[in-house]
Amino acid sequence: MKDEIDPNADRRAWMSLLARASGGRVAELLADRPDFDWLRPPEIGSTMVRGRAGGTGTPFNLGEITVTRCALRLACGTVGHAYVQGRDKAHAECAALVDALMQTAAADTTRVRVLDPLTREASARRATRATKAAATKVEFFTMVRGED
Template sequence: MTEQAERQGWMGLLARAPAAELKRLWQAAGGAEGFAWLRPPEVGTVMVRGRTGGTGAPFNLGEMTVTRCALRLESGAVGHAMVQGRDREKAEIAARVDAGMQGAGAAGLRAALLAPLAQAEAQRARLRAAKADATRVDFFTMVRGED
């Protein structure tokens, strides 16, 4: 996996993570390296686009709330976050983890934070898939009586 794909992976995972779960794991991981804001958390929107017919020309579907921020750790690593919703603390943690993942603490963060988040997310998806699966139907077409 390229460096970029890896970073996309953890940034997406952090953004999709439930805020409460992320905060709990972050506190438990105790990452306390100091940082300075490059851009303090700011709430705004992203215009979500769909495609005509699902595959064609883009159109504007509507907006979603997001929070973004950027910071620099004392070690010099720069972290970015743009996460769904209006939770500034979640955005801050996501940016601190993004920066931390570029330094010596990456393995620790991966074990303490990213791995459990990924596992919980995969489990939620599998439970959801099982529920959907239970409602899978086979429709039979009946032969009609009239001729």
């Protein structure tokens, strides 16, 4: 729907993937790091998470989550941003580096080395929980009462 004409869909997808990955894992996959300058060194703060009354109605404040953000610039001038859940500054740094690399000529190799494994691991995690949940699905059968 809205993503059909969203020019930022790709970037949104990889930033989301990086935010939800574990910090250590992104660092492992990001083998060689390019030099960069900080535009905003990693900073820990919070985001107020909102819900909707009745699931679909008026927004309300549910509570906050911790978030770490940073921005950096590669030698070529490309800027990378990161907003990641939690308080892991190294995670934010890696996520911003990958965000920057994905906008350069190194995008294809970065996708293969970092994003593809993260995608696979995320779907594996999801699938594991989904199968466990599916195993707890109730199969009803109806007992016919003797009154008929």
